[in-house]
Amino acid sequence: MTTITQTLTEPLRTLHLRSESPKKTEKPAFKGTQYDHDKDAGGAKDQEYPYAWALPTFNNTTYPPLTPYEHKDPGLEALKHENPREFLQNAQVSDLTPRFGADVSGVQLTQLDTRGRQQLAKFVAERGIVVFRDQDFQDQSPDWMLQDWGSFFGRLHIHPTSAHPLNHPEFHLVYRDMSKTFNYEFTDRFTSSVWHSDVTYEEQPPGLTTLFLFDSPASGGDTAYVSQVEAYKRLSPSFRAYLETLQVVHSGVEQANFSRAGNRGGTVRREPVENVHPLVRTHPVTGEKALFVNTQFSRRIVGLKKEESDAILNLLYDHLAKGVDFQVRVKWSPRAVVLWDNRVTAHSAIVDFDSAQDGRRHGARITPQAERPFLRKD
Template identity: 90%
Template sequence: MSTVTQTLTEPLKTLHLRSASPENTEKPGFKGTKYDHDKDAGGEKDSTYPYAWALPTFNNTTYPPLTAFDHKDPGLEALKHENPREFLQNAQVSDLTPKFGADVSGVQLTQLDLRGKQQLARFVAERGIVVFRDQDFQDQTPQWMLNEWGSTFGRLHVHPTSAHPEGHPEFHLVYRDMSKTFNYEFTDRFTSSVWHSDVTYEEQPPGLTTLFLFDSPASGGDTAYVSQVEAYKRLSPSFRAYLETLEVVHSGVEQANFSRAGNRGGTVRREPVENVHPLVRQHPVTGEKALFVNKQFSRRIVGLKHEESEAILNLLYDHLAKGVDFQVRVKWSPRAVVLWDNRITAHSAIVDFDSAQDGRRHGARITPQAERPFLNKN
């Protein structure tokens, strides 16, 4: 028997839970030098900034609802390869923890052929999150980044509310400088940390995700990741068995309402959706089971009373947030590229720097959609 998602036709009442995100800085060398930012997003840009093409813009373009599509993970092909880590044969690989995360030097992502990308997809699925150092990725054309890279791993997602480079809505930008931010702020809370997986309200949420920074402070602005596979495994067998019977409503309504209230960029390109996903999902390549809940977009467990749903969801949110022994913290270095599997990890930006003092943080995310979440019940 297989559990899959279903789309809700009537919106549900949702809690207003804001999302965390990246910040800002200086020049490609991460030396802490500040550039004058454009006076207004999409307006006059500083011509000396080499990545001015990727500065944030908003427009009034609207898009129809997303439609379903067939997705075959490229990592499935790598299951047939005799040496599935052949693409790493000249690389230096360090595990961030024994079971989660890896740090890689000595391989250029831009030089991988299709076979190498298939092996990469399997490797990221196995490790959850992988940092690739000293890349030339940031200097490729946006067309290459989207068409030759991102599209390999799924249909490119256009975020319904975030900023993007002019003419390239498939990039989700993270941006903060001394005068503005196009991501959420947390002046009314102790911490900016919000563990989440990206846009899980979609019928087909993202799979292998790419994040890279054009510009960053000399220190701070790290990104934290948590393994939802290991989080699942830490639970007792009887509790895991019960969770596997449950489904959760994921909603994009509050994110859209936040923008409609004039925040972020005040833009909603596509009407928000809500979908029901299994609380525990299975990875199509590794077969591993993982928790699939996050405080930003999960709203309630289907069929339970409010108090029951809140008790279970809050327990799981707390479990993920406090699981230091199945988390990693990625320190960004110049020209690093971070890949993670959004199906089996959650993450949080760490907003620990002062934009006015430390500079601009400017990055882009490429977010290919994957299959509908499923759980095979044997």
């Protein structure tokens, strides 16, 4: 499940905790610290859980506002390579759809050198979302995951309101167990899906994003992704030209207020911000244009009256939600790692597993920031 940002206000029913990977007889390379996580994670004492170090915690640490930084996408270097897919030469690659998404086996992300990571960044930018199967990623130390892996792709983002592992605030956790969820779910609507791109209210929202699950139900709990590149291409040329003249306010205020009301740990680590971004943005590596709006953080189009802004934004939200021919649904398997480019995709959790039977869903997201969104005119 993805990077989603709020919680239920009513209690959840009891789940049975189940550790899916690795098996109970296996020990991960990084054992971490075992501790009583009743207060933070809401489960029974589970000292045998091999990923107890990554269970959700909250603290009262506050951070100053983010400052601008210069981002250079690693994928730009891959444009200079004679064979920019060299890192896939021994891999099995299946396209999820002709133009969006890929599923890869036979590549260990932890073994990629600088050249391979540059090519990876370009490949993810082109495909939007890529699933890597049978990885040893989650058995690495958290310092390696963050400082060696995550920071290669950009400055690590610390989420202003979400839970994180003890002493590792750069992880954003997705978590649901027998009594708690730290994600965005509703029981008073037909569906729990909320299409969004992560923390787009930041001046420099994330680029290449990594998500992996320590534990998940045997079925259900998939993640859906939609291509905002293909969504843009489906629009008429005249409408695309008009949208390229528009800018949108993205806001983190509502998210912060939700936490301040006592939800989701009640934590606000950094004061919320609003930023204005182009409604259509250009990817710095591929040069492709994409819509850059989402229901969770986009608030209004600058310079339009409310009715005009709402009409256009709601049309685009509906377009993204109904675009099954430019969406994919990723089924999680044990030890899978999913990478996506947050600049040109949106995603939604699919909360369809039975909370009374199917067990804990526990994952971590690494979220490097990218460049400030821009539109390059043709």
